[in-house]
Amino acid sequence: MTISLLLFKATLLLYLATTALYLVDVVKRRAAATLPSRLLMLVGYLVHCATLLARYLELGHTPVTNLYESLSFFVWTVVGVFLLFELRYRLAVLGAFVAGSGSIFMAAGALIGRSGVRELPPVLDHWLFPVHVILAFLGNAVFALAFAAGIMYLVQERLLKSKTFNALYYRLPSLDMLDRINYSCLSFGFPLLTLGIISGSVWAEVAWGSYWSWDPKQTWGLITWLLYAAMLHSRLTVGWRGRRAAIFAIIGFLCLLFSFLGVNLLMDGQHAFSAFEGG
């Protein structure tokens, strides 16, 4: 077993423990569990950092060349962004969601996506590779949080409208806070996504001599970008907020998820992991 695999398993265990602790906080409403949950997640995150570093040293390039690595990298960015958000919004429900879905993503990646090359084709070995990947993944992570906040908004909105005062009503945060999270995600995520696309395009020029080749990933990336651009525009001009913004954030992320996973798994192109295998 390599060091990175060992660390990977440790990370996964820590995230699972974090999920359990956050659930205690949410379900039993033990506020005393909040700080330990946060610290445990931070520890998990630091071990995750070490995992990626070890993997990087083993491979000699940024570890995102197969599904297993990509999902782990994705979860790393989501947790990192969440920890930053936690400084401002104290959200145990979101913590349980992030740690829980993160663990699932990582476990799934480890189960189905371990195959794939270790060698990076020389044509891709360029400093723009990590830059592009990190920007794109950070954008994804921020939008993943907007997605989670969007779902929570729709649920809380429905409860308030239908006057249903169940356990969720007491545990979910206020509509205003969820909408503010949505907006700040959008205002951080959009520039990240834009830079991710631009850096990818520049890198494509260096690698293949063309800025844009209508590769499926590029196409879907562009569609997603247009969607988020429309969302930002309507919020700033017409004042689309609340429920509409929440729905938009959910659709936007599904689109993003498709360009991230669906394209890689279902379609051919320079971004598909199969492309690496072909050399």
Place this chain on the structure above:
Amino acid sequence: MHILVVGLSHKTAPVAMRERVAFQPATIGDSLQAMRDLPSIAEAIIVSTCNRVELIACSRTADEAERELVHFMADHHEIPLEELEPHLFQYQGADAIRHLFRVSSSLDSMVLGEPQILGQIKSAYNTSVEHKSVGLILNRFLHKAFSVAKRVRTETEIASNAVSVSFAAVELARKIFDDLTNKTVLLIGAGEMCELAARHFVNNGVTKVLVTNRTFARAEKLAQEFEGSPIPFDTFHEELHRADIVLSSTGADEPVLTREHIAGAIKQRKYKPMFLIDIAVPRDIAPEANDLDGVYLYDVDDLQGVVAANLKEREKEVTKAEAIIEEEIGQFANWLAALDVVPTIKALRERFDEVRQSELDKALSSLSHLGDKERNAVKAMTLAMMNKMLHQPMTVLKKAQNGDNGSEFVDAIRTLFDLPSPDTGEDTTS
């Protein structure tokens, strides 16, 4: 020493009985004196509120004291014993401790978690302090009860979530707007409940109040109270979009606000949410308005629904509160049991003997040239010294055992010589 509580509450007695046994504040001093004068009662507190009357006491002889307290209650209020007794609860030892901890934590209140009862017990205790009817044990007991109540309040959510309609409205607003600072409230019409809710909103951060009324003078008057601005009733629809929260209670037969009015306002607000509270019956705001995006319309029944749900949430916290109480009973019972004279004398002797032994060993090891005879003489000397020194305190303690202030000596000795508490669990009757 034993702790006792005898009394009745809204759970055991109807109001007709409760008012007969209530103690009058004007003569409470005499009542306390009379209770204190009962032959087996050492310390006394009387709690008398509209929901409960309780005699809290400590005594050396629990059963006798209990009988005296029951008779005292009956005689003092001139109620036949047979009539009174079925309504009384009588607790001793751990049960009495549990009872007071539960009452002061508001687990026994009519509205679970309401904060008044703690204040009432505190003032009853202060009255007893003024009339010098409490000593070491009830002092410690009541302070413990206050700290348990505080723990329950902070560590559980027994007192969170509003149980009044007007405060429930404020909490709902927080679920929509999060922070109420810089929000604007519009009051339509003037009802008592409307005003009360408006006051809650202002106390919770709302800075701007608009008031409208068919009689403009009334709007002006109410606006003045809230330092807000009055709006003529004929044109208030034009100002509707400025309001984040609308409180309506007019006497109108027809809705004052239709779905169209609100649809127009919300559009003008760029879909910033609006919280509409309709306290009027018949209703002032068309119920269909709730379907509009960003509009949350609540009528009186809806608010009562929140209150009912909130009460259920409080009930879920009772188990947590009871666990805290059980923990604290154990602690207090240990302290109480430690006030017994016999174990204290034993512990004191042991503490002295420990010191004697260790010093003796040290001394003898550096006096290795001594023979057995000399060694025994040194040993006998230390033993004699210890016994002589302990003689007087032990005599005083044994004598105090039968007096009222024995517990104070015991407590002082335990503190001065840092004696450990005996581990007796919850049994306070030993």
